[in-house]
Amino acid sequence: MRRIVYLSTATRLMSDTELLEVLRVSRENNARDGVTGLLLYSGGNFxxxxxxxxxxVSAVCARVEKDPRHHRMLIMLDDESAERLFPDWSMAFRPASSLSAELKQDIADFIAQAPDEAATRDGRRALRLINNFVQSMR
Ligand SMILES: Cc1cc2nc3c(=O)[nH]c(=O)nc-3n(C[C@H](O)[C@H](O)[C@H](O)COP(=O)(O)O)c2cc1C
Structure with a gap:
């Protein structure tokens, strides 16, 4: 199993309707392709x-990379994993407004430091962030 985490910037602020359309298509395609995951949208960043x-996963990434609705895609983690973090979600979604203050701060810090870390693709912080997020959903 391959697991990728990326960060990107919306080319312009997305309305709820536009986000729902991205999710609708993503969920349909991902269910067909056996891809699961999570999408976070916060302050113009994904x-x-x-x-x-x-x-x-490569096929989805290739499509998503070309999507003009966002740009500056930084791969934060590209790894192999035995298990899925989101086995039941063709694409879980959370807008930042529904997250705890702590998690929002985590995300802001993550985004601020991302350009430095993307080069190493170490991914530890990306996974920590996602794990905190998964805990908060329980
Ligand atoms: C931030 C973002 C995340 C996306 N995530 C996915 C995804 O997980 N799966 C997917 O199929 N398309 C995703 N898309 C949409 C793709 O870029 C593309 O529009 C879509 O896959 C085309 O599907 P279609 O050929 O069925 O029309 C995403 C787009 C954006 C902007």
Whole structure:
């Protein structure tokens, strides 16, 4: 199983309707392709986790990378994993407004330091952030 986390910036602020349309298409395609994951949208930035067969994840990434609705895609983590973090979600979604103050701060810090860390693709902070997020959903 391949797991990718990337950060990107919306080319312009997305309305709820536009976000829902991204989610609708993503959920449909990802269910078909056996891809699961999470999309966070906060202050004009996206953080997305994608997991599934390597070929399927590559195909989604190739499509998403070309999408003009966002740009400056930084791969924060590109790793192999035995288990899925989001086995039941073709694409879980949370707007920043529904997150705790602590998690919002985590996300802001993550985004601020992302350009430095993307080069190393160490991914530890990306995974910590996602894990905190998963805990907060329980
Ligand atoms: C931030 C963001 C995340 C996206 N995530 C996915 C995704 O997880 N899966 C997917 O199929 N498309 C995703 N898309 C949409 C793709 O860029 C593309 O529009 C879509 O896959 C095309 O699907 P179609 O060929 O069925 O029309 C995302 C787009 C954006 C802007």
């Amino acid at each position: 953080i997305q986790l994608l997991e599934g067969d390597s070929d399927a």
